[in-house]
Amino acid sequence: MTPAIVVEGLVKRFGATTALAGVDLSVPEGSVLGLLGPNGAGKTTVVRTLATLLQPDEGRVEVVGLDVVRDAAQVRAAIGLTGQYAAVDEYLTGAENLEMVGRLYRLGRREARSRAAELLERFDLVGAASRPAKTYSGGMRRRLDIAASLIARPRVLFLDEPTTGLDPRSRLGMWEFIADLADGGTTILLTTQYLEEADRLADSMVVIDRGRVIARGTGDELKAQVGGQRLELTVGRGPDVALVRDRLRPLAAGEAQVDEQTRRISMPVSGGTDALAEALRRLEGSGVEVLDVGLRRPDLDDVFLTLTGRGTEEAESPDAAEQAGREPATTAGGAR
Structure with missing residues (x-):
């Protein structure tokens, strides 16, 4: 055209x-x-x-x-x-x-x-x-x-x-x-x-x-450059953030993002609900208190963070x- x-x-x-x-x-x-x-x-x-x-x-x-x-x-x-x-x-x-x-x-x-x-x-x-x-x-x-x-x-x-x-x-x-x-x-x-x-x-x-x-x-x-979906977890205690990140690192399709203040871990994954189920299995018996967990598609901030190393603001x-x-x-x- x-x-x-x-x-x-x-x-x-x-x-x-x-x-x-x-x-x-x-x-x-x-x-x-x-x-x-x-x-x-x-x-x-x-x-x-x-x-x-x-x-x-x-x-x-x-x-x-x-x-x-x-x-x-x-x-x-x-x-x-x-x-x-x-x-x-x-x-x-x-x-x-x-x-x-x-x-x-x-x-x-x-x-x-x-x-x-x-x-x-x-x-x-x-x-x-x-x-x-x-x-x-x-x-x-x-x-x-x-x-x-x-x-x-x-x-x-x-x-x-x-x-x-x-x-x-x-x-x-x-x-x-x-x-x-x-x-x-x-x-x-x-x-x-x-x-x-x-x-x-x-x-x-x-x-x-x-x-x-x-x-x-x-x-x-x-x-797709930041992964088709992102696995997100929020844990109840600050010391558990590093433990969760390390246990779930093998599932990540890219670098995990960690917010220490909100105790939130976000990482790109593939496999959809299978990845979610595997993440929960890996945390069984760990004593980690998971307040929230889920899968979502990347948003614009995810794209910007991956491509530029910073968010939109x-x-x-x-x-x-x-x-x-x-x-x-x-x-x-x-x-x-």
Whole structure:
């Protein structure tokens, strides 16, 4: 398939900090790419570069066949962008916010109003359409912000942590809408820390850390790198943690993770319930008080801990360097 997004050797620096150190990725037309990584890994810097809000220092970056530097205005006309934080005018109503964005995209007044009404209904905001956005809850602002990014029916949509701040019901509704967009042919680049979200929506995933791509594949392929399932036990006494780890080490398909404070041991295993039964057999007669035991599939933190050695919240921050040394944002031409 023809790629809608092509990134080759993307480098971006902020002073002495290299936020992106040679990122490569490609997104076929009409597909969804999940861009995953811990906080500060460089995800937002990738999105801002693709959206023409930052200029790359090195590398080739194209959206719908257009260079993001040379053809920036044309790129902006073809994309929609929702950042990590809702960017709405608090003193305009929901309807006025959407109509304003439509007019900025050079839609006619009637078309902007019609499109705003359509999106207000789709995002369950009709009842609040005439209220100032400053009266909206965080989740409502988020939905309004995403609706604004869709006002001009973009060919490519960048969603940077789109479900942050949404309640579970709104998150499920957002997933359904994003899936509908992809089914309709919109190319989507989605950054998220929720592996469940990427599993549900992404055709493929790229994991970045410290500005470099460290893994690619589907959700199942990424989780296979940390073991198909994890055996987890919580014991009643601190001294038993080391005993349990040592007794169960032969069952582990990788390095066990131990939390001394919570007395929790977690390790990748294969064999499903057979591994669980064998673990309990090995602890028989040991005197260990097992408070909780079970099997579960790996989550995003498991993937990050295996691939990066740290969780989603623990990060050096290339994206923070962007905040400190940010170039002026480009606002002309329609990209929000």
